[in-house]
Amino acid sequence: KHTEIRAPFHCRIGTVTLDVDQYVGTGQDLFEAYNIDLVEVEAQAPMSEVRRLIQNESQTASLEEFSMQRVRDVFNVRAVVEMASSDMPARWEARFMRVRESLDLQTRSLSMVVGVDDPYEQVIPGIRPPLLQGTYCRVTLIGQARPNQVIIPRHTVHGSHVYVLDDEQRLRKQPVDVAFVQGEFAVIRNGLTGGEKLIVSDPAPAVEGMLIDPVADDELLDRVVTDASGADLALPTATNQDQAGNTGGSDD
Incomplete structure (x- = not known):
């Protein structure tokens, strides 16, 4: 009854290690308090x-x-x-x-x-x-964000080169310098300028100069763009039903 403890922040009390009418010494732990802010x-x-x-x-x-x-x-x-x-x-x-x-x-x-x-x-x-x-x-x-970066699916990098199509729809081996890889994509430092037609399947055998009948893989393109842009990391915005309990919306 002679002691009142005031917390300097809003908190939730955890483990309590003292009892009523107990004498305590200097430096002794009394309880744990967790900041809720x-x-x-x-x-x-x-x-x-x-x-x-x-x-x-x-x-x-x-x-x-x-x-x-x-x-x-x-x-x-x-x-x-x-x-x-x-x-x-x-x-x-x-x-x-x-x-x-x-x-x-x-x-x-x-x-x-x-x-x-x-x-x-x-x-x-x-x-x-x-x-x-x-x-x-x-x-x-x-x-x-790093603007103006050339990104490609990471599995299309074969050592130090990728396979592309030239203007005649023929397979060409293109040397590249990879800056780094992350998730499903790789960032290219040198070797590609963007806009090239990239071979995303594994050509077997890969004969340079062979004629290719390309088919666009739009699903892979969307997946790599989503991964590289971080769009899948956006937090869901609160709906009217849960607005009262959710003060954190999406910043993306």
Whole structure:
């Protein structure tokens, strides 16, 4: 009755380790309180993949300039947090917050922390549960769009070349330099300018100069464009039925 504890933030009480009329000492844990205004999720990614998210047009940064604000500017990314559960799929829009100070010693991966704001306000009963402490999640980091890129299905790259059709509908081997691959697509640095007719099936045997009767694969084209544009990562917009419980719509 002589003690009143005021939390400095809106919270949900977890484990309580004290009883009524109990004496406590300095530094003793009394209870756990989880912030309901923000939930942080930590994700790891190899440095080779993290490099593609970094936006550093000047290509320079001194140690003194590498402040937390500088890190947020360099990692100008969106994030989507998904509950890794097949029986109740749920997504939340998140924002990049910070990177850990060191690499993981075993995986040599960089740990990045993203935050989901007001997860309890985004609850949709039976559809989107609250994002609780300890939930196993999948994090997708979305970098800034790279305009004027040549993308092709990744399976069409045969070592250092692809197969294309010339103006006479004949098969030609075209050397290419792949910038990186991701998902179902590959980004071409050199060798293709866009607009070429690409052989997407596996020609066997592939005889250069052979006459080809092409058939367009529109389904594959749509799938690769969707994958490269990130259109499948858009969050569903709330309907009138669940508008009251869903404050997070789609930004895409």
